[in-house]
Amino acid sequence: YWLEHGTPGNxxxxxxxxxxRTWKLTADSQISGVPPIVTEGAGLEGPHTAIPGLLSYAEVCARLTESSVGRLRRVSDPSKKYGSYAYQPYDSNTGKEGIWIGYEEPDTAGNKASYAKAKGLGGVAIWDLSTDDFRGTCTGDKYPIVKAAKYKL
Known part of the structure; x- marks a missing residue:
């Protein structure tokens, strides 16, 4: 949009x-999980971030693999329209609210960095080091999002 409307790439x-970012899903949210979706406020905080509606990348990885959290449906976006997200629908049998999680993955971070380089943009900004997987618990690689962006620049 900005390039098409004359903003200099640099x-x-x-x-x-x-x-x-996480959001609570309710009975009105339906079961598809595809954006846009009806939500009701910020989702629960993670043990590291301790902020409602905010999870670190490592906390997302843990929720994608922990069976105690419930079954999250992970969705990769080949259209590159919505980005990566995961969700667990509202359970109409128990009344348990669901959760919707929108997040960056190393692959999508690398794609953004490649795009910035190919278009001659001013660069990329990483928000922030403390919420990347600085211990390497997801894949065994420390700072996977930062590294994915760095290697594509």
Whole structure:
């Protein structure tokens, strides 16, 4: 949009978050999980971030693999329209609210960095180091989102 409307590429910086945003799903949210979706406020906080509606990348990885959290449906976006997200629908049998999580993955961070380089943009901005997987618990690689962006620049 900005390039098409005359903004010089070197004035544009692409943001790459290392955190996720979460939202509560209700009976009105339906079961598809596909954006846009009806939500009811911020989702629960994670043990590291301790902020409602915010998870670090490592906390997202843990929720994608922990069976105690419930079954999250992970969705990759080949259209590159919505980005990566995961969700667990509202359970109409128990009344348990669901959760919707939008997050950045190393692959999508690398794609953004490649795009910035190919278009001659001003660069990328990483938000922030403390919410990337600094211990390497997801894949065994420390700072996977930052590294994915770095290697594509």
């Amino acid at each position: 004035k544009i910086v692409v943001g790459i978050p290392t955190f996720a």
